Amino acid sequence: MKYIDEYRDKEIVKRIVANIKKISKKEIFLMEVCGGHTMAIHKFGIPSLLPKNIKLLSGPGCPVCVSSRKFIDQSISYSRLPDVIITTYGDLIRVPGSTSSLNKEKAKGADIRIVYSVLDALTMAQNNQDKKVVFLGIGFETTAPSSAVAIFNANKLNLKNFSLFSSHKVMPPAMKALINEGVKIDGYIAPGHVSTITGSAIYKDIAEKYHAACVVAGFEPVDLLQSIYMLVKQIETNDYKVEIEYKRVVKPEGNLKALKMLDEIFYLRDDWWRGLGILPKSGLGIREEYARFDAEKVFNVEVEETREDKGCICGEILKGLKTPKDCKLFGKACTPGDPVGACMVSNEGSCYAFYRYKS
Amino acid sequence: MKTKNKESILLGHGSGGKLSHDLIDKVFVKHFSNPILSVQTDSAIVSLGQSKLAFTTDSFVVDPIFFPGGNIGKLAVCGTVNDLAVSGASPLFISSAFIIEEGFSMDALEEISETMAIEAKKAGVEIVTGDTKVVNKGKCDKVFINTSGIGILDKKYLNISTGENIEIGDKIIVNGSIGDHGMAILSARNELNLRSNIESDCACLNHLIKDALEVSDEIKFMRDATRGGIATVLSELVKDKNYGLVVDEDSVFVNENVRGICEMLGFDPFYVANEGKIIMVVGKDDADKILSKMKENQFGKDAAIIGEITDKHHGKGWINTEIGGKRIIDMLSGEQLPRIC
Structure with missing residues (x-):
């Protein structure tokens, strides 16, 4: 298959691996911060090809994983409102909240639908004028532009029944925070999709001030x-x-x-990241001009008190301080079929990738 | 109700993966437990006088009911025939029970029934009993079918369904391309606005299996790789065993169009459903003989040896990846696609 096979060529792989071995002397830690990279690294068995002194760490690159439990709890509260249709990307519905999950609410009768694009949610709103359609917006600079387009279009169409619950985040603050927290990272395998939108300049500080190598990588x-x-x-x-x-x-x-569209709809706000806590200007909130499409402003719900699971070390895993193997719950109390932590839910989560592909 | 269980059924409980297994263990085996059931193979093996019978049942809820390469009726006949055949049995009789939604098209029902008759005839089985229920509109989606089947089992094949005779060095065969059914269903649904020319691989494999059994007594295990794909079968095959297995990713055939959709949507073909594929474990000396016999059959023309049973990493399946790396094979967790069969 064109554009794929040439990037999976065994001979080329062998040659690059030999080159890496030739120049690599120090023990180094490289972190990837994109769920797509996590998955590809494990699926192709990349760690099994590298010399032992190169350690690969998985960072906070899975949108589902870094979202707060409160975000899930609040989404659950929305799903319990009358005449509300919750629309979301598939992974999110299995993430455990404090006492329930969207999946369980769906089984109890809540109208929760998986969509492949936020624009499908918009169409759903147009086709169901008697319902209120809420889209749960997660993801980084990669998925945020399409959420922005959805709000932009909803405004143009003057839709009264569409809103976005934004947990969208931006990546660079997390990459800096990890180094500030003392996580040993010599270099970042910088996210390919995020960078497609943002360009590569956003990592300049990380290389120059934080002395971490940065290479924007593809997925093959x-x-x-x-x-x-x-x-x-x-x-x-x-x-x-x-x-x-x-x-x-x-x-x-x-x-x-895409950047212009992001700026039109969103502003940077402080946001909570699993494992990292609140990071200044790391989340995307919806601008006041578009408040009528902001689920947080449209609905007034009570959200239960957040309860975190004891023993779950997703936070430390997301920081690369621990690996899934260090977790007592991993593979026992916490499996993809019955996840405790968010990292085990998404197929981009490091626990999930590790569980499925342990390389 | 006497007992209090606060959990609800989730879609994942029907995925054929881990949640389904948990449900079976925690609810059905708990209440129905008996020595025949507890073996948990595709078909139950029961004794009747001197004879051994294979007995199986399966329900079909596929959405959409018509798809490229088949329909729900074809799936129902083939699924049941294959469950019997992979146990080493010769399928003889099947039943068909219909649950139909009020308002369903009579024409569609005719077409489904006609397909079932054609498939049954091809497979050499007879549909000898059935049942019909109609429910109010909206209480089921168009039509659901349950089929049960009975086949006769030659005693020399008794250990095929459990794989008791598997030895280190045995070869693993799959009879062709993987992932076709799952991706055919996915593209037939309108949700993704995908257009593809992928056809389901849905087929009765009993003749193919019979051919293979005729040329060798060294077929030690067979299972049809339906929901959960070949990865789920492979991981179950070695689970808790004192051997492991290794598969070469390069040797597993994936049709180009299936691969394309999988790449685009992030599916791994190893985990995508098939309806006409079996995993076979065979003695290494007979592997080539079995393979060339299978290749003579239209459902085995792309058959290949994809790996072997090893003495390394007991209980685990490993894949040598296409780029020369290594990774583990695990069974499907959660749901990949609901209502795939």
């Missing part, structure tokens, strides 16, 4: 290994900078149209 094995090679080279030569490996998609300036 050759992309990932080439990016690891570029990271190792930066680290071994103490030459920290932002490079783009995923050049066939990512431009340094990003997608200007």
